[in-house]
Amino acid sequence: IDRAAFHKLSCGLYIIGSKTGERFVGCVANTVLQVTSKPFQLSVTLNKENATTKAVQESGRFTASVVDEAMCMETIGRFGFHSSTELDKFGEVAHALDACEVPYLEQDCSAWFSCRVVGSMDVGTHVVFVGEVEESGVLSGPHPMTYSFYHLVKGGKTPPRASSYTGEG
Ligand code: FMN
Numbered sequence: 001i002d003r004a005a006f007h008k009l010s011c012g013l014y015i016i017g018s019k020t021g022e023r024f025v026g027c028v029a030n031t032v033l034q035v036t037s038k039p040f041q042l043s044v045t046l047n048k049e050n051a052t053t054k055a056v057q058e059s060g061r062f063t064a065s066v067v068d069e070a071m072c073m074e075t076i077g078r079f080g081f082h083s084s085t086e087l088d089k090f091g092e093v094a095h096a097l098d099a100c101e102v103p104y105l106e107q108d109c110s111a112w113f114s115c116r117v118v119g120s121m122d123v124g125t126h127v128v129f130v131g132e133v134e135e136s137g138v139l140s141g142p143h144p145m146t147y148s149f150y151h152l153v154k155g156g157k158t159p160p161r162a163s164s165y166t167g168e169g
Contacts, residue, residue, distance in 0.1 A: 003166040003167065006164065006166050007151075007166070009164070010146065010147070010148070011030045011031070011032075011033075011146070011147045011164075012030065012032065012066060012067070012144055012145065012146055012147065013028065013029075013030055013066075013067040013076070013145045013146070013147060013150055014028070014029050014030070014032040014044070014064045014065060014066060014067060015027075015028060015029075015064070015065045015067060015079050015104075015105040015109070016028075016029050016032075016044055016046070016052055016056075016062050016063065016064055017062065017063040017064075017065070017090070017095075017102055017103045017104045017105065018052055018055035018056045018059055018061060018062045018063070018102060019055055019059055019061075019101070019102050019103065020051075020054065020055040020058055020059065023084075024084075024088070024089070024090045024102075024103045025051050025052050025055045025084035025089070026052055026079055026084060026089050026090060026103065026105070027046070027050050027051075027052040027079055027080065027084070027089075028067075028076060028079045028080030028162075029044050029045070029046065029064075029162075029163075030147050030162060030163070030164055031043075031044055031045035031046075031163050031164075032044045032064050035130060039132050039133070040132070040133035040136075041115075041118070041130055041131065041132050041133065042064060042113060042115055042130070042131050042133060043128055043129065043130045043131070044062065044064060044128075044129050044131070045123070045126045045127070045128045045129075045163045046126060046127055046129065047125060047126050047161040047162075047163075048125060048126065048127060049161060050083075050161060051083055051084040051085050052084060053127060055084075056117060056129055057120075057127070059102070060116060060117045061098075061100055061102050061114070061115065061116055061117065061131075062102070062115050062117070062129065062131060063098055063102050063103065063104035063112060063113060063114050063115070064104075064112070064113045064115065065104050065105040065106070065109040065111070065112045065113075065139070066109055066110040066111045066112070066139075066141075066144045067108070067109060067110075067141075067144070067145045068108045068109055068110045068139075068141025068142070068143055068144060068145060069141070069143040069144075069145045069149060069153075070108045070141055070143070071107075071108035071109070071141075071145065072108070073154060073155075073156065075093060075107065075108065076150075076154075076156065078093070079105075080159065080162075081159060090103045090105070093105060093107045094106045094107035095107070096112075098114035098134075098135055099114065099134070099135060100114070102114065106139055108141055109139045109141050110138070110139055110140075110141040110142070110143070110144045111136065111137065111138050111139055111144075112136060112137055112139060113133050113135070113136045114133070114134050114135040114136070115131025115132060115133055115134065116131055116132050116134055117129050117130070117131050118130055118131060118132050126163055147164070
């Protein structure tokens with residue numbers, strides 16, 4: 001296995017939102033994909049140790065916001081390198097609520113989606129969720145951030161819980 005090959009896979013960067021009871025949770029994910037358009041469905045792959053994963057399993061809902069290139073590393077770090085059990089991640093960043101009152105990030109994002117979980121697959125360390133899109137909208141950020149922009153321009157790192165972690169940060 002040549003680990004460098006995995007760095008050639010293209011993907012974007014997303015903020016996943018969910019809630020557990022009345023508490024808002026969320027995390028960064030690079031694993032959002034559109035899987036079908038009839039109906040519109042997205043998938044996201046989340047680590048079993050993430051607080052967000054448990055909330056998606058409990059509530060059956062998640063939001064996905066497309067991160068814009070303008071998003072600062074502090075906000076990415078807030079969602080990607082801290083646990084929602086210790087930090088109210090949506091507390092100090094501009095966000096809105098979908099029709100089910102699940103939060104989605106608005107600040108420095110290009111678009112948002114609200115999904116109802118219709119299926120999931122246990123893939124070992126992670127769970128792949130498939131969600132039917134019930135709402136979506138375009139936000140003000142004009143340039144969706146790619147994962148390679150995050151690494152090459154922003155100097156970002158990949159934490160161990162990300163699906164794409166290859167042991168080299
Ligand atoms: N975690 C995942 O489970 N799936 C991912 O696709 C994923 N991609 C990430 C990409 C980047 C660039 C970064 C910085 C983090 C990524 N993570 C991913 C890690 C989670 O965002 C991180 O573990 C977070 O702290 C979990 O927060 P929570 O426990 O509040 O859910």
